[in-house]
């Protein structure tokens with residue numbers, strides 16, 4: 227039986243606030259914070275760059291962290307790259323893939339700007355981009371993606387869970403379509419890893435980019451990129467740690483993952499991330515998925531019952547519930563909820579301007595859930611939104 231109250235003991239800030247903004251970033255559990263403190267207090271050194279014992283201990287812990295994260299995602303450690311966030315991982319692929327002018331990329335209108343702008347930027351190099359629309363609930367029909375493919379399509383890049391709607395996309399069907407057509411697939415897993423089960427070998431995608439600081443509960447400044455065929459990419463960011471030899475004008479790259487991790491990485495962050503991933507593993511992602519889906523279903527259902535509120539997204543969703551109170555700006559709703567009840571929700575376009583336009587709204591309020599939220603917090607939110615009726619009637 228999942229004990230959310232025991233879990234909350236590991237997140238001290240939750241004693242002070244109603245934190246419903248985990249889609250932006252999650253809170254980090256005490257054991258992960260302690261693992262980072264231990265690095266600073268006991269063995270801080272640089273990774274892979276020294277013979278002395280602190281450098282060796284740091285290197286071992288950093289590489290152990292890679293094993294932990296790779297195991298969690300069912301990926302090979304040599305194909306698991308640490309990045310600074312999801313955006314960084316997607317840009318790494320966009321900048322290192324061997325594009326040729328006239329190549330074609332299919333993406334969707336549902337994407338966070340981080341999984342849209344890197345592809346739009348490639349238009350400057352003669353790459354064509356097609357953007358597939360979702361339905362009004364934020365679901366992409368894989369058939370529409372198939373219809374958009376041409377004989378020059380090299381990549382489909384699609385979100386796993388929408389950060390605006392919480393809708394879960396049928397990425398397995400998309401990878402099957404793509405493999406039949408010989409097209410690569412990048413999955414933006416910023417809102418899936420740690421929230422719903424992710425098995426990269428089963429998914430069969432070519433690239434999977436996620437954040438350390440969202441469902442994996444790690445610190446900000448950490449991310450993970452899985453690359454199924456590292457030799458396909460020509461790493462565009464080079465420097466210390468990426469080469470085995472340099473002679474005159476020539477250099478020899480280290481194999482993956484080293485050739486993709488130039489310069490000193492976020493060592494304490496990665497060590498904290500691995501400890502946070504162990505924490506998630508111990509609870510179990512399926513438990514977390516059930517818990518978050520229950521809270522978001524309850525929230526959506528109860529907000530829908532309020533006449534002065536509009537709710538967006540599908541019935542079955544991950545832990546994200548967007549809504550509006552017509553007559554009040556989303557930022558004002560968010561500020562009032564914070565100032566009256568210390569409820570932290572996000573407001574704005576959520577870095578997805580095309581989808582806001584599609585919904586014909588400027589912004590939405592977004593309540594989002596993680597493993598540490600409770601039904602009592604749903605009550606507090608719904609009651610506070612109900613009280614806003616007095617301002618709009």
Ligand SMILES: Cc1ncc(COP(=O)(O)O)c(C=O)c1O
Nearest residue numbers: 311312313338340389414416437
């Ligand atoms: C679906 C999605 N993709 C990408 C990102 C960007 O993530 P990061 O801040 O880790 O770069 C986010 C952030 O909210 C997101 O929700």
